[in-house]
Amino acid sequence: MTIVYIGDTNPSSTAFHRFLALKRLGHRVTIYNPQEACQGDLQGFLSAKIHFRTGYQLLQNRIGKWLTGVIDKTADLVWVDSGELIGPSVLKKVKATGVPVILYNVDDPTGPRDGGRFKSLLKALPFYDLVVVVRPETERECRQLGASKVLRVCRSYDEVAHKPYDTIDEIPAQFRSEIAFIGTWMRYEKRDEFLLKLIQNGLPVAIWGDRWQKSPHWNALKDHYRGGALGGRGYVGAIQGAKLCIGMLSKGNRDLHTQRSLEIPFIGGLFCAERTAEHTAMYREDVEAVFWKDVDECIVKCREMLADEQKRESIRLAGMRRVRENKVGNEDICTQILAELEIHQLI
Incomplete structure (x- = not known):
């Protein structure tokens, strides 16, 4: 399967670990960091705070142009990790290519802690083919906000990045x-x-x-x-x-x-x-x-x-x-998510 992966490219990040897990499973995966589309806006202290509190709504045109430019038209799937930068207008452009899109989010986007951070994401929930979350409250609330298919999974370790020392x-x-x-x-x-x-x-x-x-x-x-x-x-x-x-x-x-x-x-x-x-x-x-x-x-x-x-x-x-x-490594959880897509005949 050919997958366009939208997530953090920091080698220590959990998103990057999941990207590598998908590659280990034999998929052809290319990763792109959405912050590249608006790097300057997110680096300054004041501008970063403004965009965080407004849910990145002021950056949607720029992110939309960037994302549609990186999507491989031959891709079988777009995997969005976190998704806080991607609102409904961006997601509609992606969906227009005919590629199914999933959201994987281990935060609490429907909870109260982060204020306006997830405003764009919450509006985009109805347009994802599958929304993957890690807590029952988030699963229920995503459905209430219009997500058509929601899968709750366990969080995960990484089979390679977290391999213990031999002694x-x-x-x-x-x-x-x-x-x-x-x-x-x-x-x-x-x-x-x-x-x-x-x-x-x-x-x-x-x-x-x-x-x-x-x-x-x-x-x-x-x-x-x-x-x-x-x-x-x-x-x-x-x-x-x-x-x-x-x-x-x-x-x-x-x-x-x-x-x-x-x-x-x-x-x-x-x-x-x-x-x-x-x-x-x-x-x-x-x-x-x-x-x-x-x-x-x-x-x-x-x-x-x-x-x-x-x-x-x-x-x-x-x-x-x-x-x-318990089978809760990244490879296990990624396999579970892709199987859910196949069940719904999205790919």
Whole structure:
């Protein structure tokens, strides 16, 4: 199959990982980044903020000309990843070529957190042949907004990008830790308060991610900060090199599981996260992963795991097996999506 893939071309991005997964499945895939159509407008601080808040509606003519210019008329499918830059006028031009178009979005475009960011996308929902989302609320709300076919899938790890090191000894020393948290500081999410309480209770936490200097608790956290956002083998090493990995949800995004929920066990980390219906469906508690209700229970669980190497290793290995049995790699999810298209005879 020949696929035109519209998404982030950063090699560390999840969109790029999915593009490579489609290629590994044997498809002929060409990737294009929609930000190339309006790069200058999205780089300036003020202009980027304006376009974010207006849902990129002022950029639609430019994006439409760019997108119709890159679409191969012999393509069997256009795959749009994220889709926040593409509104109904752009999508109509694409559909006029006769090629089916799918949207894959792992954000929460129908939720309240991001304000006007997804205005263009929401108006375009009725024109997609298939809309793929990751949470039940988004599935229901996309249907209410006119999407004719909606598929809900699990988030995914990548079979190649997240391949574990063969042995722990191969992991560079700077990526080894007792307890790791890898993620961005976000205002209102209170991740800093959570991690600070772990630290104040004597737990050895290592933090990687962007924007932590903006935290009001930065002075208390900075000795535990290891550096900015991780990608590639550094990301794999920090997860596999920790005795356990804290997974946090984005409450603004109505998450019940995240990419980390799959990536951490696949890489070989012990997954330690909030107890949710989706997490407990993925993994057996205290057998394949460790869950908690609040920071106080998390402190207890972390102490137990650090003190019991045999149990810790048993849970870690069981989690690695389970996530593979769940068939939630990028290749698995891409295959599921393409099968859904075939069911509806779109290709």
